[in-house]
Amino acid sequence: MRIQEDTIYTPKETQEYLKVSQSTMTRMLKTGLIRAAKVGKQYRIFGKEILRVISPQIEDKVGQVYNKARHWVHEGIDEQPPTDLKASTHENKN
Numbered sequence: 001m002r003i004q005e006d007t008i009y010t011p012k013e014t015q016e017y018l019k020v021s022q023s024t025m026t027r028m029l030k031t032g033l034i035r036a037a038k039v040g041k042q043y044r045i046f047g048k049e050i051l052r053v054i055s056p057q058i059e060d061k062v063g064q065v066y067n068k069a070r071h072w073v074h075e076g077i078d079e080q081p082p083t084d085l086k087a088s089t090h091e092n093k094n
Contacts, residue, residue, distance in 0.1 A: 005048040011036075014045050018053065028053075 003009075003017060014034070015025040028034045029043050034053055036043040 003047045003050050003054075005046070005051065007047045009045045009047060009050065011043050011045065014050055017050055 009017075011025050011029060015022060018025070020028070029036055034045060035049050036045045038044075
């Protein structure tokens with residue numbers, strides 16, 4: 001069995017790939033551990049999502065890049081308060 005990134009899988013197929021029970025598969029979908037699209041009353045899962053769950057190293061690398069970018073953005077915000085905040089603070093003191 002080979003998982004194709006751009007192929008869409010059912011929860012049953014995903015369950016077989018991951019070798020988990022039906023209740024575990026349902027819990028993974030409902031908690032968002034596996035991201036899926038809901039079509040009507042059924043879930044559909046991209047192969048790349050299954051690969052992400054199987055290979056968390058890829059997800060860790062993405063998370064590290066995201067956190068680094070988020071930290072950089074927050075540093076920029078902390079250094080300079082918004083101009084509206086400066087004006088309203090100054091007006092309240094008068």
